[in-house]
Amino acid sequence: MSAPGHTALGAWSGGRYMHFGEPLDDDRFVRLLRPDAAIHTVVTADVYGAGEADLAVGRALAGLPRESFSLVGAIGHDFYGTQRDGAKGFPRFTALRAPGEYAGYLRQAAERSLERCGVGHFDVLLLHNPDRVGYTSPVVWEAMAGLREAGLCNAIGVAPGPANGFTLDIIGCLERFGDLIDWAMLILNPLEPWPGRLALPACERHGVQVLARVVDYGGLFHDDVPDEGMLTEGDHRRYRPAGWVEAGRARLDELRPIADRHGLTMLQLSCAWTLAQPAVACVAPTLIQEAGPSAKTVEAKRGELAAVPSEAVLSQAELETIARIGDNTGCMKLKGASPVHEGEERPDAWPLDDELREVGRRFGIEAERDLVST
DSSP states (O other): OOSOOSBOEETTGGGSSSOSSSOOOHHHHHHHHOOOSSOOEEEOOTTGGGGHHHHHHHHHHTTSOGGGOEEEEEEOBOOSSOOOOGGGOSOBGGGTSOGGGHHHHHHHHHHHHHHHHTOSOBSEEEEESOOHHHHHOHHHHHHHHHHHHTTSBSOEEEEOOSSSBOHHHHHHHHHHHTTTOOEEEEEOBTTBOTTHHHHHHHHHHTTOEEEEEOTTTTTGGGTOOOOGGGSOTTOGGGGSOTTHHHHHHHHHHHHHHHHHHHTOOHHHHHHHHHHTSTTEEEEEOOOOOOSSTTSOOHHHHHHHHHTOOSSOOSOHHHHHHHHHHHOOTTOSOOBEEETTOOSSOBTTEEEOOHHHHHHHHHTTOOHHHHSSOO
């Protein structure tokens, strides 16, 4: 079973390595990530816990026939012998090495991640949170393709982030290397259609399948997110704009009749809408154990994800209504190449150039109109 299914479990779930909700203990976390016939795809990244997430995934996969699951990995942050720069994380490998060293690093990182996971190959291997060089360097993408040719993975892809944006960078990357790239991981859900949907036509044109993350919209589609003031100090959702929970709940109430009409939970509605978008083949929400006695268990949330229909259930009119209700155009400052970038180039933000402007225009995107906070 090499291709990811329509639903996936992410190692960022469970509050262990990405701080959403309460952290699960080891046994519960491993059980959460163990694939089965209903959800056979697991996504990990070597940088989560500096390898600890890979080890947990390895325990979750232990004893399972290799053909019974699909494993998606991600490499690109160099945590081997380097120091984490606070919230900025570990440096990208392209910031530390000359181009002639890219291939060696990527191979080493892939092999070490596979060893921790206890398997011989990834079904999909993603370039994780690339900087500008990662999006544009042929040396990087020839090296990634080399890992596929060497049998370390069956497919390769790009995973922008962790913040939202990188729209023209993704499209430009596919314009350059679309004949090499198989997958892209994008933020996309009914309450955050912008800017992810702008990149979907390019994915579709180049035959690139999309793995959508943050399908739960910070957990709101699980229907049990506490009030913002109750989120713990280290919870990543505290970085969202003030009032996002209250505003999101109001929009969920507008969407609820559509979910009820089809017998779907709100998470299942979000997954169904996202899977109906062009090029989207897989959804991977974050499964969060919220605090308090009224919170759903992560096991119940996984059960909802397991029951997401693989076939289309929403009409075109319903898809359009959901998109209208959830329209978030211009709601935030985006990362990556930006027409409003100021200062020096950073690992997650850089000035927009004329080449990318023209790339955008080929897909009907005017950067100064479509990629700015309003």
